[in-house]
Amino acid sequence: MADYSILISGHSKEWRNNLVAAFKQNGYEKTYNEDRSNLMQCMREIYPDVLLRRVENHTEALELIKEIKEVSPFSLVVIIVDNPDFFDIPELISSGMMGCLPVRLRPGQIVAAVELIVAAGIICMPRLSPRIIDQYRSGNPDLLLLLTSREQEILKMLGQNKSNQEMADELYLSISTVKTHLRSIFRKLGLRSRRDAQEVLRELGFNDKNGAMRPISNQSVISNKTSETGRLHIIK
Numbered sequence: 001m002a003d004y005s006i007l008i009s010g011h012s013k014e015w016r017n018n019l020v021a022a023f024k025q026n027g028y029e030k031t032y033n034e035d036r037s038n039l040m041q042c043m044r045e046i047y048p049d050v051l052l053r054r055v056e057n058h059t060e061a062l063e064l065i066k067e068i069k070e071v072s073p074f075s076l077v078v079i080i081v082d083n084p085d086f087f088d089i090p091e092l093i094s095s096g097m098m099g100c101l102p103v104r105l106r107p108g109q110i111v112a113a114v115e116l117i118v119a120a121g122i123i124c125m126p127r128l129s130p131r132i133i134d135q136y137r138s139g140n141p142d143l144l145l146l147l148t149s150r151e152q153e154i155l156k157m158l159g160q161n162k163s164n165q166e167m168a169d170e171l172y173l174s175i176s177t178v179k180t181h182l183r184s185i186f187r188k189l190g191l192r193s194r195r196d197a198q199e200v201l202r203e204l205g206f207n208d209k210n211g212a213m214r215p216i217s218n219q220s221v222i223s224n225k226t227s228e229t230g231r232l233h234i235i236k
Contacts, residue, residue, distance in 0.1 A: 004118055005030040007046055009039055010054030011080065011103070019052065022107030026115075043072045050114055054080040054103065058087045065095045076117060080110075084126045093146060099124040120177065121148055122184040146188045154181050158194055159201040 006023050008016045008031065016033045023031040034042045043051070051068060055061045061079050068077050078099035081087060089100060098117050101110055101124060113124040123146070147155065150171075157167045164182075168175045191197050 003030070004028065004049040005032070005046060006050045006052060006114065007032045007034055007042065007048035007075075008052045009034040009042075015054070018107050019110060022111050023114075026111050028111075040067060040071050043068065043075070047072050048075055050076045050078060050118060052078050052080065052110070052114065056082075058092075061087060061092055061097070062095060065092065065097055069096050078114060078117060078124070089125060090146065093123060097123075100126065102126050116180075116184075120180050120184070121150065122180070123148060123188070125188065147185060151181050151185050151188075154178065155185055155197060155201070158182075158185075158197045161198075 006028055008019050008023075010016075013033075020031050020033050032042075032046055032048065039053075051072075053064060055064060061081075064079070065077050068075055076098045077096060078101065079092070079097060080101050080103050082103055084100055084102060087100060092100065099113060101113055105113070116122045117124055125146070153171065154167055157170070162170070164175050164178050167173070167178045171178070185191065185197070189197070189200060191200065
């Protein structure tokens with residue numbers, strides 16, 4: 001892990017310095033503080049494995065991801081925001097974002113989130129407010145877009161009542177890695193148990209005929225009962 005390079009950009013110099021210190025304290029010696037106005041030039045010089053960037057709004061985030069993917073397509077983009085509720089999370093994920101973290105997090109928490117992103121390919125997100133969740137529910141979003149392809153595979157296996165060991169054997173993963181993916185799935189979909197996961201699959205109209213997960217129809221929605229119990233607080 002310590003071999004990965006991290007570029008920290010945006011916000012105040014003190015904030016950047018604190019994050020650099022936190023990463024280096026955890027063994028990330030190749031952590032850089034971008035304090036110039038030309039971020040893209042800095043990206044071309046370093047080609048970091050991870051860009052950690054403070055952004056002000058959704059438009060800025062989308063433009064940033066697009067530019068980064070053109071300049072350094074293999075860099076993982078993690079944005080830091082004041083209020084995640086003002087960002088279209090599924091759209092940012094579709095654009096290539098790997099993390100959206102609230103600025104209130106302590107440096108050590110941000111380091112831990114980046115480690116999950118790099119080591120396990122987990123998309124790290126904050127919990128959204130009930131207001132935003134209701135908007136997603138009424139708009140019939142594809143919640144599965146919040147999951148990585150590997151997480152979708154494991155969610156499908158949950159629906160087939162497979163044990164952690166069976167998942168690990170079939171996907172050639174360690175049980176520890178399977179558990180990490182399960183925790184990520186539960187966080188993103190607001191689940192508490194395997195039974196919750198199976199209920200969500202039924203409500204989304206899970207169809208495994210071709211090994212894919214799709215909603216039953218364009219009219220399918222998440223039930224009020226599920227929303228009220230909190231099971232579909234999309235992201236934690």
